[in-house]
Amino acid sequence: MFFNLILLQEVNYIPKKGVKFCIECGKENISIIENRCRDCYLSSFPLIKQKTDKLAIKICKECFNYYHRRWIKPRETEFNNFLNEILEERIDTFIQAQEDVVVSFDFDITARLFWTNRKFDLYVKGEKYFPEFGENLITNLTLSIKVMFTYCDSCLKLRSGSYNAIVNITRAKQFNESEINYFFKTIEKKVEKMQSQDRMAFLAKYTIDKRKVKLCFGSEKIAKTVAESFLNQLGGISREHTTMTPKSYSKGKKHDKLIINLKLPPFTIGDxxxxxxxxxxxxxxxxxxxxxxxxxxxxxxxxxxxxxxxxxxxxxxDELEKFTVVSIYDDIIQIMNERTYQTYEILKKDELLNINIQDKLTGLVYNNQVFIIPKNDE
Ligand SMILES: [Zn+2]
Ligand SMILES: [Zn+2]
The missing domain is CATH 2.30.30 (SH3 type barrels.)
Structure with missing residues (x-):
């Protein structure tokens, strides 16, 4: 009996000729789009989708300007209207909608929780009428939005006059663009981390020369943290001193500005x-x-x-030479310089025991001798 039941069910799934059926769930005699019933269509092609996993709104903690492609002064002042205004601008960057889908959103957060929790849930609804189904289909999404507090351009400009520490970075070799980018990426990360405890944790201004980068920070703490991070990553020697002005004396301050001079070595890891x-x-x-x-x-x-x-x-x-292993006999490995096509013979020492023909090696020719970089250090 049990066996028969299963058979019957299976027979039911074979669609009769000319009958519309859903390729996902097998339902028959229904309206379909893209060969799917209403529910299966929605799960395969949701009307709205989250665009990226990093969803955030950026607000200036000094003046409440918010960021959308540039800093914008809000028209609304009451909290709910203010948040609504920001989200209306930002919603297109959070979600992707199918054509002709009407997108609406809602949130349920108090001003106090918004400023303290720094994140909230945004409920987004995508809705569209489908004549094939004779009804509106809906996709609901709950997005977790991060609230980031920072300083807008104009507030930063006002503060740029006030800095208490300078980090000077010098090196005998010119800085290249990716190194400069690395400096600013590191600063951005540290500032973001420290801003909640230290309101002077900001980069007030900077100058970039070929061999010297000067960074002026709001607080000594952020300057020290950034300098420490550079030293750990790039190596170098650090010296600190302080400056004094008559004004600082009269204010009873121990010193005016902290100066940290970082001298980086002209080489980095892998050179x-x-x-x-x-x-x-x-x-x-x-x-x-x-x-x-x-x-x-x-x-x-x-x-x-x-x-x-x-x-x-x-x-x-990045200037090291590339070699290909051409042949191996006993304890001699023959390699070819991929740039010059010159071949060299090297001894099969400990670190080259697992080398095979056609393997790629990195190294350099120095005083007519080839030196191979150990595989895990390339
Ligand atoms: Zn279905
Ligand atoms: Zn501002």
Missing amino acids: VISIDDVPYLIKSVNKDIINIYNLPELKNQIISLKDKIDFRILKAR
Whole structure:
């Protein structure tokens, strides 16, 4: 009996000729779009979709300007209307809607929770009439929106006159664009993290020269945090001093401004330098302590930037040569420089034991000798 039941059900699923059926759930004799019934259509093609997983609104904590492509002065002052105004501008950046879908939204948050929780739920509804179904279909979404408090352009300008600490970054080698970007990305992250406890945690102004970047910060704390982060990532030596003005004396302040001078080494991780004609790979940096790898002797060493060691840069990481393994016999590996097509023979030392023909290696030619960068340090 049980067996029969299953058979019957299966038979029911085979559509009769000319009968409309849903390719997802098999329902028959119904209205369909894209071969799907109403419910299956909605789950396959929701009327609205969340665009990105980072949903936020940015508001100036000083003047309540909000950000949408640029800083905008709100027309509304009452909280609900104010939030509504911002969301009306921002909603298109949060969701993607099918053609002709009417989008509406709602929220249920008090002003107090909004300013303290810094996030809220936004209920979004997408609605569209489908003549095929003879009714309106609806997709509902609940979006979690982050509220970010920062300073708008004009408030920042007002504050740019007031800074208490300067970080000067210098290096013998010119900064390139990606390094400058790295500086500002790091500052942005630290400022965002510290702003809630330190209202002077902001970058007031800066200047960029080829070999010097000057950063003026609102507070000493943010300046120290940023400088520390640069030192840990790039290595270098840091010296601090303070300045004094008659005005600060009369105010009873211990000092006027804190100055942090960071001297970065001209190399970064992955570069190859030479000391006394021996090539070394820069493996890691931590403030003035640099871990280097002796390429001829295949061993790790440590140097301190404070020791004023005489070195020169042989190759920056992205200038290193590429080699292909051409053949291997016994303990000799033959490799070819991909740029010059010149071939070299190297000894099959410990680190090259697992090498196969056609493998790619990175290294450099120095004093007519080839040095290969260990695989995990490339
Ligand atoms: Zn269906
Ligand atoms: Zn503002």
